[in-house]
Amino acid sequence: MELTSQDRYQLADGNQMPKLGLGLYKVTDEKIMDQLLDGAYASGYRLFDTAQMYKNEEMIGRALKNSQASREELFITTKIAEENQGYDATLRSLENSLKALQLDYVDLLLVHWPLHQHFFETWRAFERAKEEGLVRSIGTSNYGQIHLEYLATKAKEMPVVNQVEVHPYLTQKPLQIFSKEHQIVTQAWAPLGRGGELSDSVVQTLAEKYHKSPAQIVIRWHLQNQTALIPKSSHLDRVQDNINVFDFEITNEDMQTLDDLNKFKRISQEPELVYERGAQYPHN
Numbered sequence: 001m002e003l004t005s006q007d008r009y010q011l012a013d014g015n016q017m018p019k020l021g022l023g024l025y026k027v028t029d030e031k032i033m034d035q036l037l038d039g040a041y042a043s044g045y046r047l048f049d050t051a052q053m054y055k056n057e058e059m060i061g062r063a064l065k066n067s068q069a070s071r072e073e074l075f076i077t078t079k080i081a082e083e084n085q086g087y088d089a090t091l092r093s094l095e096n097s098l099k100a101l102q103l104d105y106v107d108l109l110l111v112h113w114p115l116h117q118h119f120f121e122t123w124r125a126f127e128r129a130k131e132e133g134l135v136r137s138i139g140t141s142n143y144g145q146i147h148l149e150y151l152a153t154k155a156k157e158m159p160v161v162n163q164v165e166v167h168p169y170l171t172q173k174p175l176q177i178f179s180k181e182h183q184i185v186t187q188a189w190a191p192l193g194r195g196g197e198l199s200d201s202v203v204q205t206l207a208e209k210y211h212k213s214p215a216q217i218v219i220r221w222h223l224q225n226q227t228a229l230i231p232k233s234s235h236l237d238r239v240q241d242n243i244n245v246f247d248f249e250i251t252n253e254d255m256q257t258l259d260d261l262n263k264f265k266r267i268s269q270e271p272e273l274v275y276e277r278g279a280q281y282p283h284n
């Protein structure tokens, strides 16, 4: 079946989430943010991904307020930062995020990283926030299978989305299979390998073969693997290019070739270390 830009995944809690969204990490210039959000919306994007850590929630709130977008159509994700974990701190910081975003609720709230110190109380706050209607769906980020299984020992409700690092050099197949079996949608961050994997010779060759850009090849690979994703670009032409992926299909053989690029190469933090340390170590 052909995918369309409006295509959504069904979440286990009954809500739906667009398969493809726009990541906004490192977008901190107000003029660029305004242009990006307007242009992305016009191109069909409905999901916008931010985090307390990105320090751009206020800017996004202003941009959305001034845009043509209706609230019901939008899907806004934010994430609770490590320093705001714990039961009370999570709820307090969510209030601040909602104020900054000028929203009554976010569509998806994620625990940004698993932390052993606040593991269950943070999640309890998430369940409470959902009961109170401050968030429509609750999920996790950077959780491995072991964190999800541990969470299941006490959670009343399980995450419906787990946002993790996934790109051709880090495919995370076993985690994705586990998540699918437990009705958790995997959403890829750094889906383009931060741009670095676009110059891989296999990706380049396939781009020529399909008359598409390397980014479109990688994005289509994610979609055909049934992974949700949030590629980021500060350039509107690239943002538009990145959603123009619904008019071609990668063959099974070429999908396998892309899967085989996996080399367990992480771009950013090792979740297990963040879990132990209680904080991200100097991040890039």
Ligand SMILES: NC(=O)c1ccc[n+]([C@@H]2O[C@H](COP(=O)([O-])OP(=O)(O)OC[C@H]3O[C@@H](n4cnc5c(N)ncnc54)[C@H](OP(=O)(O)O)[C@@H]3O)[C@@H](O)[C@H]2O)c1
Pocket (backbone or CB within 6 Å): 022, 023, 024, 025, 026, 049, 050, 112, 141, 142, 163, 164, 188, 189, 190, 191, 192, 193, 194, 195, 196, 198, 213, 215, 216, 230, 231, 232, 233, 234, 235, 238, 239, 241, 242, 268
């Ligand atoms: N949950 C987490 O812990 C976590 C961690 C990191 C990121 N995230 C989220 O995931 C989103 C995406 O991840 P990411 O920003 O780290 O990496 P990414 O989306 O894999 O890559 C972004 C990089 O690729 C470049 N790029 C984008 N489209 C391109 C195209 N069509 N052609 C050539 N280059 C292109 C961008 O350059 P330009 O901007 O210069 O165009 C940027 O340098 C973030 O924005 C954030 O929302 C979440």
